[in-house]
Amino acid sequence: MQFNKPxxxxxxxxxxxxxxxxxxxxQGDIITAxxxxxxxxTGCAQPGFKAWCSVSDNPKRKYSLTxxxxxxxxxxxxxxxxxxxxxxxxxxxxANLVPELSQWQELKPEQRYGREKSRxxxxxxxxxxxxxxIEVKSVTLADDKCGYFPDAVSQRAHKHLNxxxxxxxxxxxxxQLYMVMHQxxxxxxxxxxxxxxxxxxxxxxxxxxxEFYAVKCVITPQEIKLERPVPVTL
Numbered sequence: 001m002q003f004n005k006p007x008x009x010x011x012x013x014x015x016x017x018x019x020x021x022x023x024x025x026x027q028g029d030i031i032t033a034x035x036x037x038x039x040x041x042t043g044c045a046q047p048g049f050k051a052w053c054s055v056s057d058n059p060k061r062k063y064s065l066t067x068x069x070x071x072x073x074x075x076x077x078x079x080x081x082x083x084x085x086x087x088x089x090x091x092x093x094x095a096n097l098v099p100e101l102s103q104w105q106e107l108k109p110e111q112r113y114g115r116e117k118s119r120x121x122x123x124x125x126x127x128x129x130x131x132x133x134i135e136v137k138s139v140t141l142a143d144d145k146c147g148y149f150p151d152a153v154s155q156r157a158h159k160h161l162n163x164x165x166x167x168x169x170x171x172x173x174x175x176q177l178y179m180v181m182h183q184x185x186x187x188x189x190x191x192x193x194x195x196x197x198x199x200x201x202x203x204x205x206x207x208x209x210x211e212f213y214a215v216k217c218v219i220t221p222q223e224i225k226l227e228r229p230v231p232v233t234l
Contacts, residue, residue, distance in 0.1 A: 002223040007052035015045040033065035036081045040152040077219035079181035085138035103127040114163045132173035135160045140182045147185035153195045161201040168209040178214040188214040189233045202234045
């Protein structure tokens with residue numbers, strides 16, 4: 001995906017109240033931007049990191065800027081806007097980068113499913129005419145080239161894994177897809193040190209037939225594009 005308009009570059013001053021970030025664009029021009037990320041953003045939101053924002057022309061918006069990208073002290077690019085993970089997953093599912101995630105007979109985003117009527121990120125019918133449910137997670141927590149998910153205890157992530165397991169019990173394919181949105185990450189694993197319950201559920205889900213994949217993206221201020229699969233260790 002390409003950014004429709006050039007992003008505005010500044011320096012992060014602080015992120016606060018979860019959805020707000022103050023960006024310094026130089027010469028005392030500090031503007032509050034919307035932060036479209038509900039996570040802890042550990043290692044992604046340090047004051048002094050470079051920050052790129054998109055600009056909206058919508059006069060009804062309270063904050064015209066949206067914080068899209070960050071660059072850490074190692075010059076590694078990070079996608080702050082978690083909505084882009086689903087968009088990149090959509091590109092992946094229509095490409096041939098991962099054979100197991102290609103050749104769909106039908107593919108739709110944001111479909112209601114399951115007994116709790118949740119929304120699955122992507123639903124499809126695969127080449128074998130098997131119904132498939134794909135949950136997408138954005139991975140940005142990095143430590144020594146390893147990516148961890150989640151970056152905080154997540155009851156929502158627990159619920160999603162339980163729902164994926166129910167899909168396999170009902171005879172369908174179920175996939176947990178990690179989109180790696182941090183250029184310093186070379187593998188993905190559940191963050192047992194942060195959310196041990198999630199790590200346990202991942203192992204249970206794998207034993208019940210849930211498939212796990214991770215794909216890394218190339219990130220620049222002009223575009224985000226698919227790079228290659230990376231290993232998932234449960």
